[in-house]
Each structure stands twice: as structure tokens, then as C-alpha cells.
Amino acid sequence: MGSYKDLREFVAMLKDQGQFQEIDVPLNAARETNELQTLMRYVCDQDGPALMLNNLEGYNTPGIPMLFNPFGTRERTSMAMGMRDPLETKLEHARLMTAKDEWHAPKILSRDQAPCKEVVIEEKDIDMRKQIPHVWFGKEQPSFITNAITVSHDPETGERNVGWYRYIQFMDAEHPTGESYTEEQERRWLAAFFWWNPVASHIGLHVSKAHKMGKPLELAIACNVDPAIHLASGTGLNYGEDEFAYAGALKGEPVELVKCDTLDIEVPAHAEFVLEGKCYPEEQMLTGRHSNPVGYYDVINQFPCVRIDHITHRKDPQWYATMEMVPPFDHNYIALLPVEGEVLADLKPKIPEVIDVVVTPNMGYIIQLSVDGADKPHVEFGKYVIHAVWGSAGRWARTAKWVTVVGPDVDPYDLKSVEWAVMTRVQPYSDTIINKSAQAMVLDVSAPRSEQFGAFNSEQIGIDATIKIPERFKEYAPVSNATPEEVAALREKLKGVLDF
Ligand SMILES: Cc1cc2nc3c(=O)[nH]c(=O)nc-3n(C[C@H](O)[C@H](O)[C@H](O)COP(=O)(O)O)c2cc1C
Incomplete structure (x- = not known):
């Protein structure tokens, strides 16, 4: 079974296997261009390699290289579990969903052992326009964070949920009805691309419960993590089951976590960035157009606001960006393998x-x-x-x-x-x-x-x-x-x- 400490180790393995390439040719990531969507079309239609884009232009954080297309084939998604064959991988994924004796409780590292704590940005210094990469794909009006898993706890029971959801950023985002976003929103707000009322995900249930209790939901957003954690976060486990413990089963050993600085939440210690904040469901943000996995843009949507209060990251961080468009696109398979596993786990026994x-x-x-x-x-x-x-x-x-x-x-x-x-x-x-x-x-x-x-x-x-x-x-x-x-x-x- 494959076990990678972080996404970097996974990429190093892809390099060894001839499935990775560095790209130093300048590519434009600005909203008015379409180079990143075009690159996604090109590499995904050819079952192309994972890429590191080292020379992005029209990009607010030019020093941060951008990983592209790491999971773009069924084979590479299987490699996230140290396997190659898609059927064997999904059978193992399905088997482990119910083999609870093979789940591993996460290991908690101290702060100084956790690379994600190397740089700290306190609340007063947060300005995501300078600190968090913003790249545009196609005609999307806002840019997205697409590489992040979110950790939150049920506000009543304390049970943990980890899920992979997109976040909308507001720097230079066009408002769908022609208004504008405030400087404060550009600096430290996100909108969470999940439906919470009615709920359509487990974090939606957390948000909904917090809303009924009249308080915001605390959450931590961890970017670029171990591929087993990404896979587990995309898996619909039963409500209340711990995706980190399941990720331990996919790896064959515990995942390593560290406590957040400002929240009572643990996050992957080897993440590239960790954003700590709160979701305020009563503050609904109008956003759009977004490009979606069905291959169409939506025009306008309404999502709850997230305010970021604290950021930590590695010294020389990397970023991973993916997008949704007419399939196939990079993260199709890492989103679909968990669904295949969920259905197999249910159907096989009966x-x-x-x-x-x-x-x-x-x-x-x-x-x-x-x-x-x-x-x-x-x-x-x-x-x-x-x-x-x-x-x-x-x-x-x-x-x-x-x-x-x-x-x-x-x-x-x-x-x-x-x-x-x-x-x-x-x-x-x-x-x-x-x-x-x-x-x-x-x-x-x-x-x-x-x-x-x-x-x-x-x-x-x-x-x-x-x-x-x-x-x-x-x-x-x-x-x-x-x-x-x-x-x-x-x-x-x-x-x-x-x-x-
Ligand atoms: C790259 C990627 C992006 C995703 N974005 C979203 C999203 O924005 N909103 C959402 O509800 N689900 C999204 N999903 C699907 C969820 O991750 C998946 O349904 C997962 O099981 C949700 O976790 P939960 O069951 O604990 O809520 C995404 C999946 C992937 C792989």
C-alpha cells in the first residue's frame, strides 16, 4: 500500500514513474485569458502527465509554483493508494470503508514538528490578495480554492467531519449582479461552495446545526495534503465516521495532524497552507459565474460566508489548482473513485x-x-x-x-x-x-x-x-x-x- 507523507512525496513518486513534468514556459493565469482551462482541456484529453507550473503570469503570488493535473487519470488516482488497477483500487477502498479494525486513529504532532506552521500570519496581517494564490480558469468570475479539505465538528456532538469543498475568493472577483465586493471581503472572506439549507453534505449539516444554535461554525481549511487524505475527504462515509481514521486505513498507517493555533480543530501537519476561520451562514454571499463539473457555468449562486482569522503555511509553499468544466478534467477520478467505492461497499455484500x-x-x-x-x-x-x-x-x-x-x-x-x-x-x-x-x-x-x-x-x-x-x-x-x-x-x- 502506498503511503505518502504529503502531496510532495506523491509528486516525487509520479516523477520517478515518468508521470510528472516541470513547465517553465510562461503561462497566463489572469481572468481575461483562458490558458489554464485550455491547458486542462489539452492534458486531460491526452491523459497527460502531472505538471508543475513554475512560471505563471497574471498571478498574485508568482513565487508559489502550481501543481496541475496530479490525479488526471484513473491510474494516477489508484497510485494515491499505492495501486495501479482501477478495479482492485476501488474494491480495496470499498473493503476498508467497513473494515473498521484497519482504521488508524491519527497521530498528533507537536507544533514544532508540523511543517504547516513554519510561517504564521496573524489576524491583523491577513490579506489573502497577497498571501493566497488566485488563478482564473475560463470565464469564472471569482477564482477558487480547489485544493482544500475542510475540518469541522458537529456543534452538538463534537463528531469530526473532513470534506473536500471548493471556496470562492473575492480578490478581483466580478459580482454577478454588478455590485462590488468590499476590501474586507477581498482581504479575508471566502464563500463556501456547499449547500447547507437544505443540507447536501456533512459540513452542510454542521453549518445548519450551528445556525439553529445561533453561532458561527468553526472550521479549518488545509490545502495540498497527503493524497490518502484527499481521497478520504471525497468519500461519503457515514455521518460521524472520521475521515482521518479512514485515510489511515487507505495509507496503512496513521495520518499526522497538528492542532490549529486559534481553534480546537486538528489539521494535517504536512499541509502547505492552513486557513483557520468561521462560517457565518446568515451572511449569504451572491457569487457567480462558476464553472461546474457538468461542463456548464452557473450564473448566480448564494453561499455562506467564511471569515479567515489566522493563516499558517510552509516556508516555500506550493499550490495545487484544478477546475471543473466539460469532463474529463483533472479531479474527475479522485472524486469518482470514492463514489464507486461507496456503491461497491453497499452493493457487494448483498x-x-x-x-x-x-x-x-x-x-x-x-x-x-x-x-x-x-x-x-x-x-x-x-x-x-x-x-x-x-x-x-x-x-x-x-x-x-x-x-x-x-x-x-x-x-x-x-x-x-x-x-x-x-x-x-x-x-x-x-x-x-x-x-x-x-x-x-x-x-x-x-x-x-x-x-x-x-x-x-x-x-x-x-x-x-x-x-x-x-x-x-x-x-x-x-x-x-x-x-x-x-x-x-x-x-x-x-x-x-x-x-x-
Ligand atoms: C476537487 C473536489 C471538489 C469538490 N467540491 C465540492 C464542493 O464545492 N461542494 C460540495 O458539496 N462537494 C464537493 N466535492 C464533493 C465532496 O468532496 C464529496 O461529496 C464528499 O463526500 C463530501 O464530504 P461529506 O460527505 O463529508 O460532506 C468535491 C470533490 C472534489 C474531489
Whole structure:
């Protein structure tokens, strides 16, 4: 199992594996340019390497190099757990979600052992316009912090939550209705890109409870952390379960934390930056346009304000920036592997015929079974699996708009193969389920919207692309194809003659 103290060690490993490149060519990160989004398009379409952008222009902190595209492939996301194969990785991720005896309580370091404390910026000196990198992607009106995990505690029970959420920064941000943000807001305010009323995440529940209790929510934002912590923060564990202890299971050893200077919250000791502050839900900030993972901009949104009271960082800090746009983009896979793990952890124990759950970068769900046709355990088994996905644990699968169930001879990572199964095994009326009353994926632009929450209610389609024995046929036409083993053997035979 891979264990990296911090994101730097992960990047050093990528370098050793030939999956990392330093870029000294000047690139422009200013809002009026589109070079970073263009770079994201280019490298993600080519399954390109992780990059360190050393020479950004139009950038408020030119001394801070910017990590780009570290998780841009399924393989690199697996490497965050010291593995390579996506299915093996997600099975291990899923297994560890319930193997509580393999979770490790975090180790607490003293202040002087923690690199994230090397430089301290006290409240009176905070000016994020000079201290925190601001980069723009595409036509986004504010710039985002996208590299940060947030630690907060349930204001009633004290239980910890760690989640990966974006934050909106106000330096040079355009206001969506033409007003302007104040200097104080540019200096030390953020808006938290999470919905809290109604809640759509565990931190949303913390904010909501704090609001009812009439107090702000204390939170700590840690930037660029150990990839196991990033992965755990993107995982929807059961409410109250500790993502740091689960990250310890993903690493095979405890993660190292240190206490915040101004809050009773512990954060990853090897983070590059730690921002300590409070969320004030009654102070709603209007922000927009933001570019979202569905590949569209929203125009205007309303999020709770966060005021930063204290900052610490490393001496020569680094930054990591990613963005959401038409998929695929860098963090698709580190966001989707946890969802695949959540669904597998739920389905596997009750439906052992489930081999793999693949969530595509567009958030289509493909479920591969080990059986098909007459070997299915009962009539309409494919439809049972569709319902099980919609009813499975975690935050996202209930919003799965498109679920396709396939047999073992279909490659769930290859949409050509999935399409072949749909075209040759599905009758659209009989083999699909349309559910008209589902929770929407909150950023789905095709679903009806509520003012406060974004997309609200959605319809869903489940496609049973298994072979319809016994439902419709006694036997099915035999498949005409060469096996992958036959192709590999012939490729070997033609080596040096036909290499492509
Ligand atoms: C790079 C990245 C950015 C994310 N940004 C957000 C966000 O802004 N808001 C949000 O609600 N979820 C976001 N997510 C998804 C959450 O991290 C994920 O649903 C996680 O399980 C939430 O933790 P929780 O279940 O403890 O609330 C993001 C995920 C990744 C990988």
C-alpha cells in the first residue's frame, strides 16, 4: 500500500514513474485569458502527465509554483493508494470503508514538528490578495480554492467531519449582479461552495446545526495534503465516521495532524497552507459565474460566508489548482473513485454478482455483473440492480440519472462496448425503468431549479442491458468476436512488423 507523507512525496513518486513534468514556459493565469482551462482541456484529453507550473503570469503570488493535473487519470488516482488497477483500487477502498479494525486513529504532532506552521500570519496581517494564490480558469468570475479539505465538528456532538469543498475568493472577483465586493471581503472572506439549507453534505449539516444554535461554525481549511487524505475527504462515509481514521486505513498507517493555533480543530501537519476561520451562514454571499463539473457555468449562486482569522503555511509553499468544466478534467477520478467505492461497499455484500461499478466522468453509472442470461439468479435481475444503485448508501448514487447494467463480456470502461450491449440487448420500453421522482444532482442544468438549492428534482433512467433469458428468450445469438487474449497473442506474434 502506498503511503505518502504529503502531496510532495506523491509528486516525487509520479516523477520517478515518468508521470510528472516541470513547465517553465510562461503561462497566463489572469481572468481575461483562458490558458489554464485550455491547458486542462489539452492534458486531460491526452491523459497527460502531472505538471508543475513554475512560471505563471497574471498571478498574485508568482513565487508559489502550481501543481496541475496530479490525479488526471484513473491510474494516477489508484497510485494515491499505492495501486495501479482501477478495479482492485476501488474494491480495496470499498473493503476498508467497513473494515473498521484497519482504521488508524491519527497521530498528533507537536507544533514544532508540523511543517504547516513554519510561517504564521496573524489576524491583523491577513490579506489573502497577497498571501493566497488566485488563478482564473475560463470565464469564472471569482477564482477558487480547489485544493482544500475542510475540518469541522458537529456543534452538538463534537463528531469530526473532513470534506473536500471548493471556496470562492473575492480578490478581483466580478459580482454577478454588478455590485462590488468590499476590501474586507477581498482581504479575508471566502464563500463556501456547499449547500447547507437544505443540507447536501456533512459540513452542510454542521453549518445548519450551528445556525439553529445561533453561532458561527468553526472550521479549518488545509490545502495540498497527503493524497490518502484527499481521497478520504471525497468519500461519503457515514455521518460521524472520521475521515482521518479512514485515510489511515487507505495509507496503512496513521495520518499526522497538528492542532490549529486559534481553534480546537486538528489539521494535517504536512499541509502547505492552513486557513483557520468561521462560517457565518446568515451572511449569504451572491457569487457567480462558476464553472461546474457538468461542463456548464452557473450564473448566480448564494453561499455562506467564511471569515479567515489566522493563516499558517510552509516556508516555500506550493499550490495545487484544478477546475471543473466539460469532463474529463483533472479531479474527475479522485472524486469518482470514492463514489464507486461507496456503491461497491453497499452493493457487494448483498449482490455478490456485482463485479464493478464504473462512474464515468459525466457521472453515468455502469454496473458490471459476473453473470448474464440464464445464469442470472432470478427474473428481472438487472432491474433489481438498478433499484439497488438508486437506493445505495453515500451522497451521490441516489442522484444517478443514468444507470446501465451489463454482463461480464462488456467492458464498463469502454463506452463503445456499453453501447453495443444497449443496442443488442435492450428493448427501450421493456428493459428500462424511468423514475420520475429522484433527487437531482445539484448542478444538473437540465433539471428544475429551486432558488436556494440549485437543481432539485430529477428524472432517472435505468437500462437493463443484460441478456433477457429467461425474460424473453430461451437462448441468445452467439457473439462474434476475438477474445482479448487472442488479440494479445497475435499482437505479440506481429511485434516488430505491426506495432501500434
Ligand atoms: C476537487 C473536489 C471538489 C469538490 N467540491 C465540492 C464542493 O464545492 N461542494 C460540495 O458539496 N462537494 C464537493 N466535492 C464533493 C465532496 O468532496 C464529496 O461529496 C464528499 O463526500 C463530501 O464530504 P461529506 O460527505 O463529508 O460532506 C468535491 C470533490 C472534489 C474531489
